[in-house]
Amino acid sequence: MNLCECQIDIDVDYLPDFQKITERTARKLHKCGECDRDIILGESYFYTASKSDGHFWTFKTCADCKSIRDALYCGGWEYGELFTEVRNHITEVSKISDDCLLAMTPDARGKVCNMIQEYWDEWCNDEDES
Numbered sequence: 001m002n003l004c005e006c007q008i009d010i011d012v013d014y015l016p017d018f019q020k021i022t023e024r025t026a027r028k029l030h031k032c033g034e035c036d037r038d039i040i041l042g043e044s045y046f047y048t049a050s051k052s053d054g055h056f057w058t059f060k061t062c063a064d065c066k067s068i069r070d071a072l073y074c075g076g077w078e079y080g081e082l083f084t085e086v087r088n089h090i091t092e093v094s095k096i097s098d099d100c101l102l103a104m105t106p107d108a109r110g111k112v113c114n115m116i117q118e119y120w121d122e123w124c125n126d127e128d129e130s
Contacts, residue, residue: 007074007100008089019050034065034082035111048079064108071103072096086112090119 024047030039039045039062046066048059059079061069069077072086090096096116101109 008072008077008085016050016052019048021046021048023047030060032062032065033059033080034061037062064105064111067103067105067108068112071100071108083111083115087115087119090116 024045026039026041026043026045030045032039039060044063046061050057065082068086069082096112101112104112
């Protein structure tokens with residue numbers, strides 16, 4: 001957990017019966033459950049196995065998406081909602097600190113900076129139309 005002032009705190013409606021997150025190396029092609037990009041052979045990724053409400057599920061996260069989660073989240077999170085929550089955070093706060101950005105992988109930092117730029121472009125266009 002990072003100690004940035006810009007952390008995202010999500011109220012998770014449930015606590016899993018159990019959850020185990022392990023770092024793995026891809027021996028075949030996988031998809032990241034957050035950004036939907038391919039996790040290629042030999043690449044590191046994070047595998048989550050969990051059980052809640054009587055259902056067992058698994059989830060794969062690429063290292064870039066995990067670095068965003070590690071840099072910005074202070075508590076729980078909902079798998080598959082990373083970019084929705086980051087966009088909501090950017091809309092509400094309109095920035096992310098340099099410390100948080102530097103805690104991310106370069107590719108993750110680029111994705112988040114692009115989301116910030118998109119927000120500012122949209123905001124400027126709204127101001128121009130007023």
